[in-house]
Structure formats: structure tokens, C-alpha cells
Amino acid sequence: MTADFPNLTVVDHPLVQHKLTWLRAEETNTDSFRNLLREVSQMLVYEATRDLPTTLQAIQTPVTAMQSPVISGKKLCLVSILRAGNGLLDGALSILPLARVGHIGLYRDPSTLEPVEYYFKVPSDMAERQVIVVDPMLATGNSAVAAIDRIKEHGCASIKLLCLLAAPEGVANMLKHHPDVPIVTAALDSHLNEHGYIVPGLGDAGDRIFGTL
Numbered sequence: 001m002t003a004d005f006p007n008l009t010v011v012d013h014p015l016v017q018h019k020l021t022w023l024r025a026e027e028t029n030t031d032s033f034r035n036l037l038r039e040v041s042q043m044l045v046y047e048a049t050r051d052l053p054t055t056l057q058a059i060q061t062p063v064t065a066m067q068s069p070v071i072s073g074k075k076l077c078l079v080s081i082l083r084a085g086n087g088l089l090d091g092a093l094s095i096l097p098l099a100r101v102g103h104i105g106l107y108r109d110p111s112t113l114e115p116v117e118y119y120f121k122v123p124s125d126m127a128e129r130q131v132i133v134v135d136p137m138l139a140t141g142n143s144a145v146a147a148i149d150r151i152k153e154h155g156c157a158s159i160k161l162l163c164l165l166a167a168p169e170g171v172a173n174m175l176k177h178h179p180d181v182p183i184v185t186a187a188l189d190s191h192l193n194e195h196g197y198i199v200p201g202l203g204d205a206g207d208r209i210f211g212t213l
């Protein structure tokens, strides 16, 4: 958590910060960008799932019997905000292989920067699941707020947002509309520029993941 934003956790681990530097660098090619994003998303999921409840399971090691922790409680659902959110899914699913996956299609109207929904598909038992929304760039926060509005309409009470980079404007927007939703990110950047890009940022995350520059 930061002093200004009680809803924000910045993962300042050196491995995350090192990989983030190369994600930001403009010379990093699409292949490397995807691989780095996969690795960082695993580490962000690690942090986002830190408070999952566990229960003790009786097992037998080769040496003795013991009670050992296993994850219990609600099952998980990852929800990707298309299209850039899909860049975080691979890594997240490698850590959470049993998670279900929902998709929300939102694009930013370039003039208003407001989100417009064009796709929504989530598991039918969504309300019983703990949800982790994934989107690499929390810029204005309008897409994340709209996506979480829709997820809450489906009865979900336990939601987190996982993003690679956050702008203060987006974190403040989330705090205003969804103060109950913790955000996990690799960095809190400076501000948004006049085009709604995060500064210093890494450019358009979707373009860098899918090579559509």
C-alpha cells in the first residue's frame, strides 16, 4: 500500500523492476516483450494471491505424516480486459492452472477516452468465485471501473485488479468508484499525457504484445 492510495500495492521486488525496465525500453522486440510480460505477470499473481486462505491437509512425506497447507475457499476466475489483458493471461494461468477465464471487450473512444463495451463472456458461477481482473495499463481507469461495474452486476464480491503499470489518475478513479478492489501493480508512474498514455509508461501495451505497431 502507498500513503496516497490505500487501494494500491506496488511490487517493488528487484526481479519485477528489472524486467519492467526492459518492457519499457522501446528497442525490446515483440518476442522479448511477451516473454517478459509472462514472467512479470507470474510475479504479480504471486502477490495478488498472497491472502488466499489455506487449510491443513493430512499427507505422508517419505519421512513422516504431517499436516500441510493447501489453498481453500473460493475458486478463482481471471477476467481479461481485451485485448491487452490477454498478454497477462498466459503467465497468470501458469500459476493458477485451474482458474476459469472471462473476457470483457472494451475499447477507449479516442476522443472521450470513455470505455465502450463490445464483448462480455464470463463463467456462469462467477458470483461464487474470487475474481482477478487483468489489464496491463491502468491509465484513466475508465475501462477498469466499467469492467468491474459489470463484474459486480454478476454478484461478485471478491475482486482484485492486476496491472503492470498504473497512473495516479487511474488509481484515484478506482479508489473513488471501487474502493473495495485492491490493485496490484509493478509501478505507479507519473501521469497521463494529453493522449491518455501513461508517462513514462511503455507505449500501447496491446501493440507491443501483438506486434501491431
Ligand code: URA
Binding pocket: 084, 137, 139, 196, 197, 198, 199, 201, 202, 203, 204, 205, 206
Ligand atoms: N493503454 C496503453 O496501452 N498504454 C497507455 O499508456 C495507456 C493506455
